[in-house]
Amino acid sequence: xxxxxxxxxxxxxxxxxxxxxxxxxxxxxxxxxxxxxxxxxxxxxxxxxxxxxxxxxxxxxxxxxxxxxxxxxxxxxxxxxxxxxxxxxxxxxxxxxxxxxxxxxxxxxxxxxxxxxxxxxxxxxxxxxxxxxxxxxxxxxxxxxxxxxxxxxxxxxxxxxxxxxxxxxxxxxxxxxxxxxxxxxxxxxxxxxxxxxxxxxxxxxxxxxxxxxxxxxxxxxxxxxxxxxxxxxxxxxxxxxxxxxxxxxxxxxxxxxxxxxxxxxxxxxxxxxxxxxxxxxxxxxxxxxxxxxxxxxxxxxxxxxxxxxxxxxxxxxxxxxxxxxxxxxxxxxxxxxxxxxxxxxxxxxxxxxxxxxxxxxxxxxxxxxxxxxxxxxxxxxxxxxxxxxxxxxxxxxxxxxxxxxxxxxxxxxxxxxxxxxxxxxxxxxxxxxxxxxxxxxxxxxxxxxxxxxxx
Amino acid sequence: xxxxxxxxxxxxxxxxxxxxxxxxxxxxxxxxxxxxxxxxxxxxxxxxxxxxxxxxxxxxxxxxxxxxxxxxxxxxxxxxxxxxxxxxxxxxxxxxxxxxxxxxxxxxxxxxxxxxxxxxxxxxxxxxxxxxxxxxxxxxxxxxxxxxxxxxxxxxxxxxxxxxxxxxxxxxxxxxxxxxxxxxxxxxxxxxxxxxxxxxxxxxxxxxxxxxxxxxxxxxxxxxxxxxxxxxxxxxxxxxxxxxxxxxxxxxxxxxxxxxxxxxxxxxxxxxxxxxxxxxxxxxxxxxxxxxxxxxxxxxxxxxxxxxxxxxxxxxxxxxxxxxxxxxxxxxxxxxxxxxxxxxxxxxxxxxxxxxxxxxxxxxxxxxxxxxxxxxxxxxxxxxxxxxxxxxxxxxxxxxxx
Numbered sequence: 001x002x003x004x005x006x007x008x009x010x011x012x013x014x015x016x017x018x019x020x021x022x023x024x025x026x027x028x029x030x031x032x033x034x035x036x037x038x039x040x041x042x043x044x045x046x047x048x049x050x051x052x053x054x055x056x057x058x059x060x061x062x063x064x065x066x067x068x069x070x071x072x073x074x075x076x077x078x079x080x081x082x083x084x085x086x087x088x089x090x091x092x093x094x095x096x097x098x099x100x101x102x103x104x105x106x107x108x109x110x111x112x113x114x115x116x117x118x119x120x121x122x123x124x125x126x127x128x129x130x131x132x133x134x135x136x137x138x139x140x141x142x143x144x145x146x147x148x149x150x151x152x153x154x155x156x157x158x159x160x161x162x163x164x165x166x167x168x169x170x171x172x173x174x175x176x177x178x179x180x181x182x183x184x185x186x187x188x189x190x191x192x193x194x195x196x197x198x199x200x201x202x203x204x205x206x207x208x209x210x211x212x213x214x215x216x217x218x219x220x221x222x223x224x225x226x227x228x229x230x231x232x233x234x235x236x237x238x239x240x241x242x243x244x245x246x247x248x249x250x251x252x253x254x255x256x257x258x259x260x261x262x263x264x265x266x267x268x269x270x271x272x273x274x275x276x277x278x279x280x281x282x283x284x285x286x287x288x289x290x291x292x293x294x295x296x297x298x299x300x301x302x303x304x305x306x307x308x309x310x311x312x313x314x315x316x317x318x319x320x321x322x323x324x325x326x327x328x329x330x331x332x333x334x335x336x337x338x339x340x341x342x343x344x345x346x347x348x349x350x351x352x353x354x355x356x357x358x359x360x361x362x363x364x365x366x367x368x369x370x371x372x373x374x375x376x377x378x379x380x381x382x383x384x385x386x387x388x389x390x391x392x393x394x395x396x397x398x399x400x401x402x403x404x405x406x407x408x409x410x411x412x413x414x415x416x417x418x419x420x421x422x423x424x425x426x427x428x429x430x431x432x433x434x435x436x437x438x439x440x441x442x443x444x445x446x447x448x449x450x451x452x453x454x455x
Numbered sequence: 456x457x458x459x460x461x462x463x464x465x466x467x468x469x470x471x472x473x474x475x476x477x478x479x480x481x482x483x484x485x486x487x488x489x490x491x492x493x494x495x496x497x498x499x500x501x502x503x504x505x506x507x508x509x510x511x512x513x514x515x516x517x518x519x520x521x522x523x524x525x526x527x528x529x530x531x532x533x534x535x536x537x538x539x540x541x542x543x544x545x546x547x548x549x550x551x552x553x554x555x556x557x558x559x560x561x562x563x564x565x566x567x568x569x570x571x572x573x574x575x576x577x578x579x580x581x582x583x584x585x586x587x588x589x590x591x592x593x594x595x596x597x598x599x600x601x602x603x604x605x606x607x608x609x610x611x612x613x614x615x616x617x618x619x620x621x622x623x624x625x626x627x628x629x630x631x632x633x634x635x636x637x638x639x640x641x642x643x644x645x646x647x648x649x650x651x652x653x654x655x656x657x658x659x660x661x662x663x664x665x666x667x668x669x670x671x672x673x674x675x676x677x678x679x680x681x682x683x684x685x686x687x688x689x690x691x692x693x694x695x696x697x698x699x700x701x702x703x704x705x706x707x708x709x710x711x712x713x714x715x716x717x718x719x720x721x722x723x724x725x726x727x728x729x730x731x732x733x734x735x736x737x738x739x740x741x742x743x744x745x746x747x748x749x750x751x752x753x754x755x756x757x758x759x760x761x762x763x764x765x766x767x768x769x770x771x772x773x774x775x776x777x778x779x780x781x782x783x784x785x786x787x788x789x790x791x792x793x794x795x796x797x798x799x800x801x802x803x804x805x806x807x808x809x810x811x812x813x814x815x816x817x818x819x820x821x822x823x824x825x826x827x828x829x830x831x832x833x834x835x836x837x838x839x840x841x842x843x844x845x846x847x848x849x850x851x852x853x854x855x856x857x
Contacts, residue, residue, distance in 0.1 A: 037790075037838055045524075048735050069742045073711035078745035 011350035012281035012378045013257055017303025023274050026301035030191040031095070031121060039125045043072035045109060045117050053106035054119055059434035060087035060441070064103055068122055080130030081137045083123055088162050089155055091131065091201045092184050093434050094124035095192045098290070100323045102434070136204050141168035143210075146451045149174065149232040151219045151392075154182020155433045156423030157238035158205050159440025160447075165210035167448045172232070173211060176218035180206070182240055182423075184433065186266040189294050190274075191301075220392035225419070233454075234418050234447045237393075238440065239425040241386035242404060247286070249344050256350040261291050261383035268298060280379025283307045284354050285333075286341055287383030288318035293325060295381050296333035307333040308375055312340040312359055312366060338369070344380070351380050389425055401427040411446035412439055420447060457751045458758050459744060461495070463724045464623040464648045464702050466586040468559040470495035471759055472715065472743045475651075475706045475727035476563035476589060476627075477677075478515060478532070479737075482539070483547035487554070492737040493744065496559025498651075498727065501591045502544055503565035504576045518660035518670040520680055527734045529678035531660045541579075549583040559725075561587045561625065566612045573615040580622075587623040589704075590616060590647075593654045593675070601634045606641040613645025625704060627651035630684050635691055639698045649702035651727065652688040656681045656707075678730035682708025689721040693767035710739075712746025719759060720766035781851040782828030782844040784808075784821045790841040793817055797832035797842060805831050823847070 018026065034042060046068040054064040063082050070079035083090035099105070099120040107116030130137065146169045150157045153175035161171035179185055184198040206213065217223055219239065228235045244260040246252055257280065271277045279302040285292050288311035296307045309328060311318055314337050318325065325335060338359050345353040353376045360369040388404025399407045399415045405427040408414050414421045422439025424431060429439075459470040473496035474480050474489055481500035489497055520529040552560045562580050567573035580588055592609060599605065609626065617624045626642040628635060630653035639650060658676030659669045685707025692698045705723035708730070709715050715726035731739055756762045786797065786809075798809045798819050808825035809832060812818065821832075833842040 040839065048739075050736060063741075066738070066741055069711075069739070070745060073713060073742055073746050075712065075742070075746040075749055078742070078749050081745070 011257060011347070011352065013278045013350075014281070015278055016275045017279050017281075018275070018301075020275060023302070027190045027194075027274060029194050030189075033128060034118075034121045034125045039071055039076075039122060042118050042122055043068050046072070047108060049108055053108060054103035054117075057102045057106040058087075059102070059430065059432055059438045060093075061438075062086040062090065062103075062123075064119055064123075067126060068117065068119070071122055071126055076126045076129040077133070077137075079122075079126035083126055084130070084137060087434060087437050088159050088205055089184075089201060089433060089437050090123055091127040091204075092155070092188070092193070092198065093437070094120050094127060095197065096184070096188050096433055098321065098324070098432075101321055102432075131200065131204060136207055138162075138166055138208050140166055140208060140210060143170070144168040144451065146170070146233045147172065148234045148236060148447060148451075149228040150236045150238060151228070152182065152238035152240055152423070152425075153177075153180035153202070153213055154238055154240050154423060155184060155436035156440040156443075157182070157236065158202060159437040160236045160238065160420075160422065160444045161211045161440075162205050162208055163441050163444030164447065165208045167444065169210070169233075169448070169451065171211045173213045174217040174219065174223060174228075175213055175215050176221075178215045180213060182238075186269055187262065187291075188269070189265070189298055190269055193269075218392070219389075220394060225393065225396040225398070229416075229418050233451055234420065236412075236440075236443050236447065237398075237406065237414065237419065237421040237425060238423045238436070239389040239392055239421075241424045242389035242391065244382060244386050245384045247341055247344075247382060247384070249341060251344045251346055251351075254349075255344055255346045257378060258344060258351050258380045258382065261285070261287065261295050261381045262386065264381055265291065265295060265298075268302075274302065277302065278379075279304050280377065281305045282376050283379045283381065284375050284377040285309045285381045285383055286354075287311065287381075287385070288313070288320055289383060289385070290320050290324055292381075292383035293320045293328040293333075295383060296328040297331035299379075299381075300332040304379075309333055309335045310339050310341070310354075310356060310375070311335065311337050313361070314338060339373070340366075342372070345374075351377055353377050354380060403427070405429065410442075412443035413446060456757070457748045459495075459748060459751075461724060461759050463559070463704065464587070464625075466496070466559045466561070466623060467557070468495035468725075469557060470744055471719065471723075471725045471747075472740050473497055473559055473561075473704070473725050473727050474732060475677075475729040476500050476591065477729040477733070479729060479732045483551055486551050486560075489732075489737045489740075490551075490555050490558050493740045494558070494737065496561065496586075496725070498561040498563050498589050499544070499548055499585070501563040501565050502541060502576070502580070504541060504567075504572055505565070516674075518674070520658075520660045520678075527678060527730070529658065529660065529676050529680035530730045530733060531658045531674040531676040533674040545579055545583055548580075548585055552584045552586075559587075560585045561589050563589045563591050563627070564616075566590050566592045566608070567615065570615045573612070574619055577616055577619045581620060585622070587625060587648075588616060588620060589625040589627050589651055591627050591654065593627075593629050600629065600631050603637075605634070606637045609638045610641035610645040613642050613647050617646035617648075623648040625649040625651050627654045627706075628688075629654040630656055630681075630688050630707070632684070632687060632691060635688055636695045636698060639692050639695070639701070643698055643701060647701070649704060649724075650692065650698075651704040651706055652692065653681070653685045653707045656684060677707060678734070679708045679710055682714060686717065686721060689718060689723060690767070690770040693722045693764070694770055699767075709743075712743050712750060715743060715747055716750055716762075717766075719763050721770070722764040722767045724759070724763060779848065780846065781848045782830075783823045783826045783847045784828065784830070784832050785843055785845045786819055786821055786832075787841050787843070788818070788820075790838050791819060792838060792841075793819065794837060795819060796835050796837065800831050800835045805829055 052065040067079040067082040103119045104116040110116040150173045153173045164171045180202040181198040283299045283304045339356040343355040358369040358371045390404040406421040407427045412420045420443040423436035461471045476498040515534045517532045522528045626647040655675030661670040704725040705718035706727035709726045710731040798811045801809045808822045836842045
């Protein structure tokens with residue numbers, strides 16, 4: 001029987017590759033919540049450590065040992081209070097944090113028997129219990145009359161605004177999109193944020209009062225930083241990341257189906273019906289971070305026939321850790337390290353393949369190793385990182401690093417009077433929701449002290 | 456808004472969680488750490504004006520009874536007295552009370568042997584400015600426990616101290632339940648303002664099978680394992696017409712907020728803690744306060760007094776339980792994980808009333824005809840709420856009528 005190869009250039013990008021039921025299962029909770037029994041068994045495993053390593057590992061220093069003890073003692077609302085006091089986004093963090101390199105990675109039971117306490121799931125258990133009451137355990141101090149402008153309604157912005165509201169100040173958030181949440185809403189994969197969780201959590205945070213949100217307003221395009229500095233008593237910049245990095249290859253902007261991973265992730269999250277999202281039959285993902293791994297897994301779950309992740313260096317140099325790589329692999333994606341793209345092939349205006357050259361390291365520098373290969377592709381996802389937000393800050397005297405990220409001090413002050421910054425837009429950001437929340441908290445504390453000094 | 460503050464026989468404290476007399480309260484540095492952590496009060500480790508004897512140990516020796524995963528169920532110790540000079544203790548007590556005026560600071564006192572030594576030591580304690588004295592009768596009792604001499608000693612010593620002191624006098628009684636009410640009555644006759652129930656239980660944690668020796672000498676035991684004994688003590692006092700209503704500070708296995716709430720429900724105005732603080736450190740007070748607070752909020756209790764003693768009225772002698780109530784166990788097949796523990800407990804120790812196989816399949820189902828509603832299966836089942844007792848009295852009455 002003759003081998004028939006498919007003619008090149010048939011861009012096989014289709015909707016509805018997977019039936020409804022399977023799709024629903026594929027995008028249900030990746031980590032289903034604990035039942036009451038499971039929570040009890042899990043909580044009983046915690047040793048209530050002194051100066052607990054889990055607490056130290058948490059960017060927001062949640063008192064993990066205490067909240068687990070509270071769950072074990074049948075007081076989940078007390079546990080939620082403990083969590084939310086340190087991290088107002090404890091709900092999303094419980095679902096999306098890479099706990100294996102944070103709290104659970106530090107858990108002494110990992111050292112004891114290779115099985116850490118499932119802190120993330122316990123945290124979700126407690127916060128879910130709180131959210132089920134329809135109330136949040138916060139109250140506002142007496143109004144101060146001070147007003148703060150917050151740019152961005154992502155984790156850093158919401159956390160800062162919330163802390164300011166609790167301190168009695170008023171906050172106005174300027175958000176360029178039409179919903180709050182930032183990457184919680186537009187990036188985190190659907191199976192980690194089921195049931196519209198990002199919106200429910202944002203609503204719970206905003207319910208403190210004293211926070212107004214103006215949607216569809218973008219810094220730079222619609223309002224200038226100078227104007228905000230004039231009109232408000234302080235400004236907190238929580239801009240997130242800016243433009244995606246490009247490969248710099250011919251055809252990158254012109255060919256169809258060569259897509260920025262961040263945009264594709266947002267499309268998946270915002271899709272009313274995943275069966276209507278176009279999925280390539282053969283998908284190539286370029287990059288080595290969590291975004292690459294997650295989109296590869298999602299592509300398989302959406303029915304792509306083959307998904308290949310290509311990374312320019314070795315597996316252990318990827319930003320994505322072992323657990324995250326395994327997640328992509330167990331979902332059926334193939335990872336090919338030590339290769340970088342040198343050309344995009346197109347047919348009739350759409351991408352048809354990618355040409356890669358093999359690489360190696362020579363004295364720390366990445367060089368061609370000789371040899372090349374071609375991968376057929378109906379869809380190419382570029383997940384090679386994002387730069388800072390220089391456009392939004394154009395003209396403003398905010399010091400940025402080479403990557404366009406804002407330089408801040410320990411209190412998150414941005415070196416421009418009355419301006420603070422936090423989250424992914426700052427230099428040295430860890431790219432974690434919890435780190436963004438901590439930035440928001442610290443900035444709020446610093447802003448509060450500065451405003452009170454003037455009262 | 457829940458208010459955890461208490462007024463216990465005139466002693467005010469921001470919450471009912473006080474450290475019991477023991478190793479965690481034997482020096483200023485400990486007590487101050489505890490107060491910084493949020494404890495509402497503390498009972499200073501037992502003072503004695505008797506010179507240390509040759510038999511006293513240079514330091515404490517502990518053993519423990521461990522449960523699953525080395526969870527501490529009981530701590531047993533000997534040689535717990537600090538051995539410090541009395542003057543140092545008295546000086547530190549005064550300093551702590553001055554630095555922490557809003558916290559309760561009671562001093563535990565080994566029951567004086569005669570009225571003269573009682574006069575001396577009570578005056579010294581009162582001079583510190585502390586809030587009260589707790590008489591401890593378990594250090595070297597000369598009167599044999601269980602005898603009427605022991606009860607008399609309680610009454611007499613209490614009377615001396617009560618007459619000599621402006622401060623409240625609490626009497627801490629050991630849990631010999633057969634004799635407890637007699638001694639409690641004696642304390643009341645002597646003028647005790649309150650009881651602390653219970654003092655430590657006599658215990659040996661285990662036996663070392665290599666050394667072929669008991670793990671430790673007969674010591675003072677406390678912790679979760681003694682809680683049922685302590686609860687029974689409170690129930691006994693609540694059930695006696697002479698002693699019912701006496702203010703009680705509970706001690707004996709308080710580990711989480713629920714333990715404290717149970718003691719309060721049986722009449723305690725204060726929950727003292729020792730073993731749990733020794734096991735986990737002073738930070739456990741955060742869980743205690745948060746848990747009790749949320750419980751009270753959920754139930755609509757604004758102050759601790761609002762639910763204190765509510766369960767005491769429901770304590771009943773088992774002989775008076777309702778025999779006409781017919782209860783049958785029921786296993787929730789949706790929750791059942793098929794471990795079979797209910798079956799074997801019933802087979803070996805109850806009424807062989809649980810089937811292990813139904814239609815050839817491993818399935819655990821109650822045989823109601825044989826079940827007497829003893830509750831053993833529900834208790835051994837590892838899944839909460841999987842086995843429940845259902846009231847079938849109405850069915851039984853109907854069947855009998857037919």
